[in-house]
Amino acid sequence: MSAEHLAFELSKEFLESIVQAVERKDAAFIASSLEGVDPADISLLLDEADSEQAKYVLEVLNNEISADVIEEFEEDTRKEFLNELSSEEIAQYIEEMESDDAVDAINDLPVRTREEVIAAIKDEESAAHIQELMRYDEDCAGGLMAKEMVVANVNWNIQQTIEEIRRQGENVEKLYSIYVVDDNEKLLGKVSVKKIILANAKTQIKDIYDEDIKSVETYLDEDEVADIMQKYDLVAVPVINLQGKLVGRITIDDIVDVITEQAEEDMQLMSGISNDVEEDDSIWAISKARLPWLLVGLIGGTFGAWAIGFFEGDLEKNAALAFFIPLVMATGGNVGIQSSTLVVQSLANKSAFEESFGRRVGKMLLVALLTGVVLAAISFGIVLWWKGGEEGLPSVVAISLICVVMLSSFMGTATPLILDKFGINPALASGPFITTTNDILGIIVYLAIANLLLL
Amino acid sequence: MSAEHLAFELSKEFLESIVQAVERKDAAFIASSLEGVDPADISLLLDEADSEQAKYVLEVLNNEISADVIEEFEEDTRKEFLNELSSEEIAQYIEEMESDDAVDAINDLPVRTREEVIAAIKDEESAAHIQELMRYDEDCAGGLMAKEMVVANVNWNIQQTIEEIRRQGENVEKLYSIYVVDDNEKLLGKVSVKKIILANAKTQIKDIYDEDIKSVETYLDEDEVADIMQKYDLVAVPVINLQGKLVGRITIDDIVDVITEQAEEDMQLMSGISNDVEEDDSIWAISKARLPWLLVGLIGGTFGAWAIGFFEGDLEKNAALAFFIPLVMATGGNVGIQSSTLVVQSLANKSAFEESFGRRVGKMLLVALLTGVVLAAISFGIVLWWKGGEEGLPSVVAISLICVVMLSSFMGTATPLILDKFGINPALASGPFITTTNDILGIIVYLAIANLLLL
Structure with a gap:
């Protein structure tokens, strides 16, 4: 087919x-x-x-x-x-x-x-x-597991195990491994179906079972279960309670759903949608999910307007100063999102050897300096060609860009790391909140530099 | 453990x-x-x-x-x-x-x-x-499949099949189903390992095999393979060539990697990172991946500056007009990203019953009207309270916001749909390109309305 x-x-x-x-x-x-x-x-x-x-x-x-x-x-x-x-x-x-x-x-x-x-x-x-x-809570291993699985006592032989498979057959659709437990239902290991097929009916489970088994405890967060199953390429993982007793099994299809939902959630956080909505939800539901972050943006924009108001005098003297507010602001926003995305992704692929906070921020600032200087040089050229150099505008734009790129990189790198430390989803840092903050900071930096250099 | x-x-x-x-x-x-x-x-x-x-x-x-x-x-x-x-x-x-x-x-x-x-x-x-x-190309079913699998001829009995499992045993680590083929290696169906375990050695494969089997063709794109395996909760899917001959097998662990990479790629596209880089890559590599979209943003910002330049006269007469450029721009950007994210996600969860282009855009415009009116009312209040109503600034900001929200929603909804039609990853529409475009449009709309209403 x-x-x-x-x-x-x-x-x-x-x-x-x-x-x-x-x-x-x-x-x-x-x-x-x-x-x-x-x-x-x-x-x-x-x-x-x-x-x-x-x-x-x-x-x-x-x-x-x-x-x-x-x-x-x-x-x-x-x-x-x-x-x-x-x-x-x-x-x-x-x-x-x-x-x-x-x-x-x-x-x-x-x-x-x-x-x-x-x-x-x-x-x-x-x-x-x-x-x-x-x-069990929906978002932990206990909430993901099913009770259907085939369990063999370590003292059984293959024949007894096959009888158990026959008995459980109807309930267990997905048969990958047989879990081996002792008389107290404590998980000891597993036997692969391949071994069951190839073994002699009289073979003792205790002679062939594999002690090397990954398991998770009921309280483990679903994201961590997903990480473990992905890292070790597991199609199923047994779940044990605090006493080591086998209580259930999680299969990979549920974990694939967890991974997909997580990615969707991160994307929605990044784009400032506050509830889990879909395109085919009602107009009212979609609007309600979108408004909160739009309002945050509006309030941020009002602060931005207020910040510009401080420099009203400068703008009245030189209206051309206003031309480059969007350029500086947009660059800051782009840099901030890029930085936070890189940090969010490396937080998602946690390795055993995390860089320290200082090293990460330090490295990101070096990247910012390099990109900032390139962008500053190009913008200097553009402004010089367009507006001429007399009013010092090219230098103001160029210097502001370097500062704003550095500042936004810092915010974009530090915010997700700090959110993560407090157990908040770091993807939030790529969203409208940080963008709004970066916008306001960018405006202030640009106009303050203009004020210092032009007056 | x-x-x-x-x-x-x-x-x-x-x-x-x-x-x-x-x-x-x-x-x-x-x-x-x-x-x-x-x-x-x-x-x-x-x-x-x-x-x-x-x-x-x-x-x-x-x-x-x-x-x-x-x-x-x-x-x-x-x-x-x-x-x-x-x-x-x-x-x-x-x-x-x-x-x-x-x-x-x-x-x-x-x-x-x-x-x-x-x-x-x-x-x-x-x-x-x-x-x-x-x-095979890396990104299609042929590029994902492995040759290791257990295949049984439809004319064999269980004993012969078990011998084959023994022979292949070393190579096939993950045994979920045995695929059944005819003498020409054409895929006919499967037998679950459970059936093999419970069957009698003399049972004929042809009497017990399951004809109801999902398969994919070698040329199928990896995203579609992922969709199929996720939809039908498969742990492995056989791959056939154009003649229906069984040529390999894809297992879920490879698909989990595809899903994860896809999500990361979408996130990077959204945040304007042009190569697949990670936080621990070199400073040079990261800068190189970030600069292209930052340059696009810079050029966009220059166009924005040029657009504002058209209205230099208005700005000189009323510097307060400049205050609200960031507010209008940021709102447009946020709305655009929200819209495109919703569309991108519903494109990713393709259902058989897609709404038409017109209906989707129409619905999104209604949402935009609703959110736009709310934002306009609030901003009208803020501007009135702060600046007073005499210069008509509250109305200009409010009307501009409605227009910009509608325009950005349209762009954010239509762009991913059009990209998708041309086979381009629609997540690109949530990235800096569309944000930059929305910024420029927002500026022009705002200043043009101001020009019309205030002069």
Whole structure:
């Protein structure tokens, strides 16, 4: 099957035909149209339909596929959809999900409904798993893990382990390694599926298991889990509690989502969008997410205006001075963002050998001096050619640029490092706050230098 | 093993002790210190050492571990390190690598050395695999795939398949599924390892294999491969050629790297850094990567100055007009970046049901109108309170803000959509180019409105 076949006919026409089938209650047509279509694709399709239509379609499909479709819904769609269902109906779908996805879905529900749904789950083990997982914060290893995994006691042989795989088979979709524990469920190591396949039925687990296993503790932050799985190229990582007891497993698909969300969040922080919004959210939601930082920018701009006001006299004497305010300001802004981005990225790829604060800032200032001198020389030439040298304007612009580039580099380098020290996402430093600050500083530096040199 | 144990003592002291051991040629100390340390950690350690020291350490370790360490090196470190080795030495390490990593390493070498290294590889199959993979572009599915995988003929039984796993065992580290092909090596489907474990030795592959398999073609772009693997939660995807013949396999760890690099690249594009540099690169390299966009900004600033020059008369009559240039400019810049970021993110999460260009721009203009009116009202109040209303300045600032917010929103929405249509990375639209353009437009709009209303 090629890539073309992957992206099957998810066209508006196909959606339309499904919607029409829903309206005439044509279950047979829906079932045959969606036969063999991946739940991820059905989910994309139903994201565009309304909740009642989606409800009918999912009733036509079998519960297992419907549960997969619900898992794949975007959060907004899922909330809206689950709202249409009774607690019993939700519980039916929840029972088909892996425990981590079940908890994600339940967390979308109003608090009161959650209890009802859990009470309506028939399988006691599932209910217990869900209740256990709900204790953990969403953003830590405990909140990412699922209870589904194959665990072998160290005293078993291969035959017993295969029986356990058979027993767990239905629940564990993704089988990569079998985790080995002692009688107290303490994690000891793992056996790869390859070894299981190649071993003799009588072989003892204790003779073949691999003690060299990476694991994470329940409280570990999701970003750190992502770093570890990425660094060691893991497809799954076992989760242990403080006593070393194996309590769950995190698979790479959840971590890929964490990495993607993190990148999106950083990008939004950099661009001054304060809530997690998407282009297809409502006009009001988007405006609300955008206004706070725009207001910060407006207030910053007012301070900038006030700073320029100080130098009103200079501007009245020499209006040409105003011409270069945007140039100095924009250069400062660009330099600040460049610096902070480099620092943010190197903070994201933390190595064991961090440079000290002083060395980093020192190096960035050298880069700033070099780029500042180049920019100053070029701008000196431009201003000299355009305005002539008599009023000293070329020197004012050139000297200001060097100072502003140095200052913005310092701010752009120091701010993310300081934010990071306080546990705040350093990407914030590439956003409108630092840009606004740099703007105001740039204006003051430029006009102050003009005032000193021209008067 | 807890997270604390994962981050083992990668301290400066440990590095120092290894470096000293290298100097006194104490192989025994090195071997025992690094016993059981993950290659990814050894790699981080040696990233800090110089190439000759790294060479000695890797000679002490066994070839397989050394090859893993070399794979994990940062690109710069690896290039420098391989430069220290003879072609025969490189070939020895290459032979221990999986084919995709081998090709990555070989591609770091000068063209002439590549031929020598391939000629020095003793295992003919490895050499053939590497030569095959080198034909593909780095950024497509063919360039990401490895030749190592377990393939079963559809006419085999489980016993024969297990024999094949045993034969391939050494080469295939990550065993998730067995791919099923016909006599012409055409991909037919897969069998999960779970099925292999639970099946009877005599069971025929043709009776149990799963035809429902996602695959990608060799020419597919790496971003699309990443989208597919993420959408369908795949840990590995088989790669086929135009004839449907199975030619390789891509595993999720490589895709995680693609996703991370893409996010970093977007962030660098947004912040106007033109090459892929890191904070620990040389001062010269960083400056060189930063200057191009700073120069673009400088030229933009010069145009801005020139635009202001047109209105020199107005500024001489009313210097207070200059006060609000930064405010209008900064607001335009912020709005533009916010808009483009939202569009870039929704382009990255392509759904089957894209809004049309007109609808997207239309919606964004409504958001702009709403936010613009709010900002205008607030700025009207501020300017009125500060400067009084007599010169009409409050209205000029307020009306300009509405216009600039609308204009910047339009630019920020339309530019990434147009770039995307032409196959250019739309994240470029959040960068200094669009900011600079918005700055100039903002200045012109503001001063033109002032000119119309105040004179």
